[in-house]
Each structure stands twice: as C-alpha cells, then as structure tokens.
Amino acid sequence: MSDDVKTEGSDVSWTDFRYSTAPRFSTIRVNMGDKESESMEDDLKDYLRKLYPDVAYRVFRHGSLPELLVVRADDRPPPTPRHRQLIVDALCGAAVLRGADVYAPGVLGCPAELQSGDAVAVYADRDGRCLRGRTQPYAGATTFVGNGVMQLSRRELFTTDRPSGVAVRVTEPVFGAPSLGPLCGRRAMLQNIPSALTSRVLAPRPGELVLDMCAAPGGKTTHLAQLMQNQGLLYAFDRTAAKVARIAALAEEQLLSCVHALRADSTRLLSADSACRLRRRHLTGEPCPQHADGPCAPPFAPDTFDRVLVDAPCSGLGQRPRLTPPAAGAQLRSYGPLQRRLLAVGADLVRPGGRLVYSTCTVPPAENEAQVAAALVARPRLRLEPAEPRLGGPGLPGHGLDADQCGRVQRFVPQPESDCCDRDTIGFFIACFSKAES
Numbered sequence: 001m002s003d004d005v006k007t008e009g010s011d012v013s014w015t016d017f018r019y020s021t022a023p024r025f026s027t028i029r030v031n032m033g034d035k036e037s038e039s040m041e042d043d044l045k046d047y048l049r050k051l052y053p054d055v056a057y058r059v060f061r062h063g064s065l066p067e068l069l070v071v072r073a074d075d076r077p078p079p080t081p082r083h084r085q086l087i088v089d090a091l092c093g094a095a096v097l098r099g100a101d102v103y104a105p106g107v108l109g110c111p112a113e114l115q116s117g118d119a120v121a122v123y124a125d126r127d128g129r130c131l132r133g134r135t136q137p138y139a140g141a142t143t144f145v146g147n148g149v150m151q152l153s154r155r156e157l158f159t160t161d162r163p164s165g166v167a168v169r170v171t172e173p174v175f176g177a178p179s180l181g182p183l184c185g186r187r188a189m190l191q192n193i194p195s196a197l198t199s200r201v202l203a204p205r206p207g208e209l210v211l212d213m214c215a216a217p218g219g220k221t222t223h224l225a226q227l228m229q230n231q232g233l234l235y236a237f238d239r240t241a242a243k244v245a246r247i248a249a250l251a252e253e254q255l256l257s258c259v260h261a262l263r264a265d266s267t268r269l270l271s272a273d274s275a276c277r278l279r280r281r282h283l284t285g286e287p288c289p290q291h292a293d294g295p296c297a298p299p300f301a302p303d304t305f306d307r308v309l310v311d312a313p314c315s316g317l318g319q320r321p322r323l324t325p326p327a328a329g330a331q332l333r334s335y336g337p338l339q340r341r342l343l344a345v346g347a348d349l350v351r352p353g354g355r356l357v358y359s360t361c362t363v364p365p366a367e368n369e370a371q372v373a374a375a376l377v378a379r380p381r382l383r384l385e386p387a388e389p390r391l392g393g394p395g396l397p398g399h400g401l402d403a404d405q406c407g408r409v410q411r412f413v414p415q416p417e418s419d420c421c422d423r424d425t426i427g428f429f430i431a432c433f434s435k436a437e438s
Helices: 035-051 090-097 154-158 193-202 219-227 241-253 278-284 329-333 335-349 369-378
Strands: 025-030 058-061 068-072 085-089 107-109 119-125 142-150 166-173 188-190 209-212 233-238 259-263 305-311 350-360 382-385 410-412 428-435
Touching: 025 035, 025 193, 035 058, 035 068, 085 090, 085 142, 090 119, 090 142, 090 166, 119 166, 193 219, 193 305, 193 350, 193 410, 193 428, 209 219, 209 278, 219 233, 219 241, 219 259, 219 305, 233 241, 241 259, 305 335, 329 335, 335 350, 335 369, 350 369, 369 382, 369 428
Parallel strands: 085 119, 209 233, 209 305, 233 259, 305 350
Antiparallel strands: 025 068, 025 188, 058 068, 085 107, 119 142, 142 166, 350 428, 382 428, 410 428
16 A cells, blocks of 8 residues: 555545644543542642653643643654664554553564663554564664663563563653553543543433443543443443453443443344333333343343443544554445444434434544434434534535534544644544434
8 A cells, every 4th residue: 555545535645744643732531530539630740740850741621621631742852763773563653652651562673682771762663564573673664753761671572472561661752742651540541632522522411321332442431420420320332352341440440330331242232122121220210121130231122321422433544643554445444334333223222302422533524424414314313413512623515414514513633733732633523413202
C-alpha cells in the first residue's frame, strides 16, 4: 500500500500531519464517586513537578467536562536521539508518543550489550518487519518516539518467555506528553475528550437501566456508572472473555457495583420472543419469568433499556498518532454491515422516550454519517437529536444527512495547529437519537 492511500470516503491520507502526530494535550478522567479524588488536580500538579522539574506543564479542568483534567505540554524542540537504538512495535511507539513508558512486551530489538540504566533512543517499527530479539541496527522504516533509560537488561527482555514490566522509562518524549499511567487506578484513568463527551451525550441518570453494547476496554462503561452515581443497572457486553474480565475488574477497582459485565455477541442481544422481563423487574422488583430471582441475561425483549450506547467497532482511523498504513479497502468496508446490525439492535432495545447514542473513533463517512442516515430509514421511530454538550464540528454533507441533521451530529477532525484541547484531539464521531412511541 502506497503512502498516498486515502481513507475511504474521506479526504485524508494516513500520512496526513493531522493523524501522524500526537495531540499536545493529555486528559485524565477523575472518578467522580471517590471522595479521595477531590485532591486529584493538586496531586497531578505535584506529580508533574517532581517527575519533570524542567518542564512547564499547564494543568486545568475542562470547561464543559469538569471530570476531565487536561495537561498541556510546553512547546520545546524535539530531543536529539541517543546513540543506542531500541526498536519497539508500532502500537508501543504510538503509546510512547502519547506519554507511556516502554513496556517489555513491546520491545523488538536492541544491542546485545544493553544493560539496565543505559540511555537509549526508542524507535517504532513502521514496517512491522523487525524480528523479536534483533541485535543489529534495524534499517527498516522507523519513527523516533523519544529517549529513555533502560529499566531491564537485554537478557531480562529476551531470555524470558513472557517479559513484563517497564523496559524503558521514557524521559524525553518527542511531543512532550507526560507519563500519567502511575496516576491511574481507582481515582482516575486516561481518556480522550471525545470519548468522555460520548458518555455525557448519553447522559444516564441515577436509577436507570442502561446498556453499553460494545463496552471494552471499559472507559465509557465506568464513566456512565459514575454519571449514574452507581445507582441503577448498567449492562456491559463484549464478545471476548478476557475483555469482559477486564471491564469487571475496572468497575470493581472503581467501586462501581451497578456494572454487570457479561460475555455476549451484541448483535444477538435482542429477541422479540424473549421471556425475559428485565425492565419490569427493574421497575417493580417482580421476579423475571425466565430468570426468576437470578441475574437476567440476553436475549432481551424490545424496549427494555432507558439508554443504549453503541460505541461501535470501527476502522479506528481517527486515532492519533497513526504510525502504520490503514487496513486494506476490503477490511475497511467490513465494518459497515456490523455497525448497521449493532445500531439496529440498539434501536430496538431502547424504550420509547429513551436515548440511543452511536459513536466511533474513525473518520470515513461510510462508518459515520451514512450509518446514521441508514438507521433513520430502517427505524422510522428514531429521531436524530442534537448531540450535546457540543464540542465538535458538524457532520459531512453528501452522505445521506441534510444540513440540519449534519448540525445535530458531532464530528471531530484533529487540528494540531490549534491551542484548544477540543480541537487538537483524536478523530471521532457522535450521534444521538431519541425513540418515538409506536
């Protein structure tokens, strides 16, 4: 695939500056239900002063999303690469550009004599051709992502079947993003602004019955539960057992007992013939005809949930930084049918008067505006509502939505030149629906 390949239905190539660079803003979402989190802003400032005494980071609370703390890196020239080269995979390299340290599983190659405490220059393998365990300099396509100090020796990295832990403590990231991982846990977690906004658009209330159809990795799930003040019931689904376990562990860590994480194919959550009466049980306390006093499980009857989130699987082309070419056209086109099925199931599961939100972290209109337009035709009871609070721009015309409808959705297009955290962010899309009575 050549460097000028365009994302289907959009006007950006994968090497476009908007997507190949990391945002200058890092955001951390504070656990609103934890009293100990009240000191998080001061703790964050102290942490940055101690870890980066020579860097002038600016920390402020987001104006529309008060649970978000925003960190702005200072503008300084990128560091000069150290002499010793350490190669990491592209996923690890992108994480380093966003402020992460290098963890052992991401290391592909380094000099044979490398020891703990040695200074290294970290490079991301853009070709995906560097074999694990390489000792010689790598001549493939790479991107310099920062300098750091080895925390493990080469022997510790490559003589263990499953190396773990921090391999390199990054001290000079290219884009100046700080390492905020040590602050994450019960009190806070990293989350991009559009992702946090999505939960605010769904706006669940305490006591409601809420569905997160594609819940992994759990950031939006825990945010929704906090907005519900841990009151009500929030079903969170994923197809993979390991991901479900991670969602459950995250909810437990943040003391969110209203979250019920279950493994299921979300395209099969609905059945018109279901005997499950989760909604009636939730409202009245009566036993469910199908599950009695045990936990209710899918398939559910239509019109069960007050609010439904479809944060759909997508091509992920809005993520930043993007260090490798996108998938081939056939794979990109494969997301559309799955997104339509998920959106249809979500539309049928939300109750009349309820709210349905559709979101992606990608940019092609085929996965965004076109999906919204198709849902409005396929499900006439859906009404497109303004997605608020409003931080993004309008949708793209020419993909099934009129001008008024484009103004109701939110599309985030990265603007790296902007000094506004709502502009210099990832590519993202949000649409909000209500459901009319039959």
